[in-house]
Amino acid sequence: QVVVVVAQIRAAALVWEAGRPAAMAADIGPVGPAPSVRLTESTLWKEDVLTEGHRKVWGSWYDAVSKRWGYACCKGLDRNAACTLPPSPKASPQGVDVGSDSGVEQTSPDSEDMTEETPLDFSNPPPELLPSQAVEGGAPAAYLEHFVRFMLGAWRQQQEVGFPGFRDIERQAFQGSAAYAEAEKALTPLLWRLKKGESLDRGEQKDNRRSRETRTSMEGKFVKEKSVLQQLHMMATKAEERDYVKAHEAYMHLTFGNKMWNLTHVAHVAACTMKGAREYRRNRDSLNTYDMDPVSQKYMWAFKKITHLCQCLRPSSDQSKNVVM
Numbered sequence: 001q002v003v004v005v006v007a008q009i010r011a012a013a014l015v016w017e018a019g020r021p022a023a024m025a026a027d028i029g030p031v032g033p034a035p036s037v038r039l040t041e042s043t044l045w046k047e048d049v050l051t052e053g054h055r056k057v058w059g060s061w062y063d064a065v066s067k068r069w070g071y072a073c074c075k076g077l078d079r080n081a082a083c084t085l086p087p088s089p090k091a092s093p094q095g096v097d098v099g100s101d102s103g104v105e106q107t108s109p110d111s112e113d114m115t116e117e118t119p120l121d122f123s124n125p126p127p128e129l130l131p132s133q134a135v136e137g138g139a140p141a142a143y144l145e146h147f148v149r150f151m152l153g154a155w156r157q158q159q160e161v162g163f164p165g166f167r168d169i170e171r172q173a174f175q176g177s178a179a180y181a182e183a184e185k186a187l188t189p190l191l192w193r194l195k196k197g198e199s200l201d202r203g204e205q206k207d208n209r210r211s212r213e214t215r216t217s218m219e220g221k222f223v224k225e226k227s228v229l230q231q232l233h234m235m236a237t238k239a240e241e242r243d244y245v246k247a248h249e250a251y252m253h254l255t256f257g258n259k260m261w262n263l264t265h266v267a268h269v270a271a272c273t274m275k276g277a278r279e280y281r282r283n284r285d286s287l288n289t290y291d292m293d294p295v296s297q298k299y300m301w302a303f304k305k306i307t308h309l310c311q312c313l314r315p316s317s318d319q320s321k322n323v324v325m
Contacts, residue, residue, distance in 0.1 A: 053083040116189035125153025132237045140233035141194040147236040151306035186302035200228035202293040204286040225288040242316035244323045257288040
């Protein structure tokens with residue numbers, strides 16, 4: 001009897017296995033097409049990038065007569081030529097005056113994909129160092145780029161001729177391709193942030209500051225940081241005016257800020273009273289951009305170095321305005 005029961009179970013299982021696909025197909029219904037899968041975009045070539053004012057990409061139209069590719073919008077065959085169609089009216093973003101002289105370069109969509117480490121072309125520096133008001137009406141961002149490009153160009157020129165007239169300590173600070181390459185690499189993120197219109201202030205704020213004590217007497221002061229852009233602009237402006245002491249003073253505001261010397265760290269003070277031993281802790285003051293952002297720290301160092309180079313090339317006749325290296 002057991003053998004008969006096992007045989008019946010096996011037969012029922014075989015029947016069920018044979019009929020299962022048809023039953024499942026009847027329940028599920030017709031199978032539709034497989035969903036489309038979007039392939040991973042290439043990191044070497046940007047897709048659908050419009051250039052030269054064209055509304056279609058290059059290669060969107062083929063001229064069978066000349067057997068050449070072109071643009072479908074204007075039927076142009078020259079890849080580097082601008083679109084001949086009239087530009088379509090486009091409203092500017094709310095709150096942004098594209099015609100105002102802000103000193104921040106308007107970048108193309110391609111430049112937004114660039115990172116801060118993307119090298120810039122410094123091969124065409126300005127022929128002379130202009131005063132601040134002569135560069136886009138004194139816009140800080142524009143003048144900083146002008147100052148950086150001029151000083152890096154002057155540095156390359158001095159490298160070619162061997163830094164004539166420099167003292168030994170000054171020549172040692174600037175000679176060698178490694179020193180120049182380090183300064184250029186450090187200043188590149190600064191120019192990218194200016195081009196994209198990003199804020200240079202990266203210090204602690206009241207809303208993101210980490211508080212460690214509930215008792216305000218133990219908590220450090222919140223010292224509002226001076227604008228990094230304005231202090232860098234002050235350094236460049238005073239260097240052009242040959243007042244290098246004032247330029248160095250602006251650098252001190254960038255790096256040290258308004259902290260007092262004894263409030264830059266967490267202090268633990270032991271005190272013995274009639275009530276027993278106690279320990280008092282006072283936290284540090286707020287951190288500024290120099291303390292918080294290593295990238296900003298590097299370009300501040302490099303900016304100070306090209307300011308010293310400016311003093312070597314254009315010293316002040318008033319020795320009280322020169323900084324001793």
